[in-house]
Amino acid sequence: MIEAGLTIPVVVLLFAGVADVGRSFRYYNQAVSAARDAAQLVFNNYATYIGSGNDSAITSAVASESGALAGTVTRFYTCPNANGDDGSAQYKTPQGCSNQRVYVRLTAKAPFTAVMTHSAQVSSAAVMRVQ
Amino acid sequence: MLSSGRRDSERGSVLPALAVMTIISVLMAGLVVDAGFLQQQRGQAQIAADAAAVAGAMELLPAGKGSAWAVNAAKNASAWNGFTNGANNTTVTVTPNLSAKTLTVQIRRNAKTYFMNMLGLRSMPVVVTAVAGASRQIAQLNQ
Numbered sequence: 001m002i003e004a005g006l007t008i009p010v011v012v013l014l015f016a017g018v019a020d021v022g023r024s025f026r027y028y029n030q031a032v033s034a035a036r037d038a039a040q041l042v043f044n045n046y047a048t049y050i051g052s053g054n055d056s057a058i059t060s061a062v063a064s065e066s067g068a069l070a071g072t073v074t075r076f077y078t079c080p081n082a083n084g085d086d087g088s089a090q091y092k093t094p095q096g097c098s099n100q101r102v103y104v105r106l107t108a109k110a111p112f113t114a115v116m117t118h119s120a121q122v123s124s125a126a127v128m129r130v131q
Numbered sequence: 132m133l134s135s136g137r138r139d140s141e142r143g144s145v146l147p148a149l150a151v152m153t154i155i156s157v158l159m160a161g162l163v164v165d166a167g168f169l170q171q172q173r174g175q176a177q178i179a180a181d182a183a184a185v186a187g188a189m190e191l192l193p194a195g196k197g198s199a200w201a202v203n204a205a206k207n208a209s210a211w212n213g214f215t216n217g218a219n220n221t222t223v224t225v226t227p228n229l230s231a232k233t234l235t236v237q238i239r240r241n242a243k244t245y246f247m248n249m250l251g252l253r254s255m256p257v258v259v260t261a262v263a264g265a266s267r268q269i270a271q272l273n274q
Contacts, residue, residue, distance in 0.1 A: 007153065011156070018163065021160075022163070032171070032175065032178065035178060036174075084196055084203040124174070126181075128186075
């Protein structure tokens with residue numbers, strides 16, 4: 001009885017932790033799929049979503065693609081060198097350089113209620129070149 | 132009814148059994164956690180490979196700059212997605228096919244393990260591939 005009293009709480013905590021980790025993996029995979037699908041959606045509809053400069057349309061598309069997940073969209077620009085290498089500089093605004101590249105970063109967030117910590121959130125991001 | 136001698140011989144037998152079960156449970160939980168982390172890495176790597184293939188294929192379009200730029204563009208896109216060639220045990224291999232106007236990207240990362248490390252497996256390879264084609268005007272990911 002004493003042994004059971006000592007070990008059962010440990011085992012229960014262990015299983016609760018495993019359940020939370022398992023659920024976080026599940027939601028993370030959902031976020032990854034959403035980010036990937038949304039990136040392809042935006043890429044395939046570049047003229048509609050990006051070319052128009054309509055960020056709210058992009059956000060709606062991401063939210064629609066990712067179901068109940070929250071999606072955010074940001075874009076950045078790079079100026080590749082003579083070899084076509086971006087380097088490490090990202091710009092928030094168009095630079096007007098020759099061969100400028102345009103990237104869109106789509107983030108899908110999946111909040112969920114955890115057993116151990118009440119609330120948690122996992123997210124996944126995809127960066128897609130669109131121009 | 133049990134004699135007091137038999138009861139004495141069984142005294143304390145639950146604790147070792149529970150200890151063994153707990154160790155087995157912890158090891159199994161560890162394997163599940165490691166498998167989950169590897170699955171996560173695979174998901175992110177596939178995103179990076181897809182993005183890299185499309186970014187590279189855009190340089191194979193008529194308005195693009197050719198294969199050297201395609202390779203760099205693909206590696207850049209992979210890096211923006213967290214998979215930089217040569218960093219964190221990651222290898223990004225980009226193979227343009229100029230005649231077919233396609234570009235293949237393979238990302239390989241030796242992902243660190245946590246619990247499997249105790250069993251001697253320090254890393255596990257995560258390998259993903261994506262192929263994109265460049266038609267006359269657009270680059271398209273081949274699913």
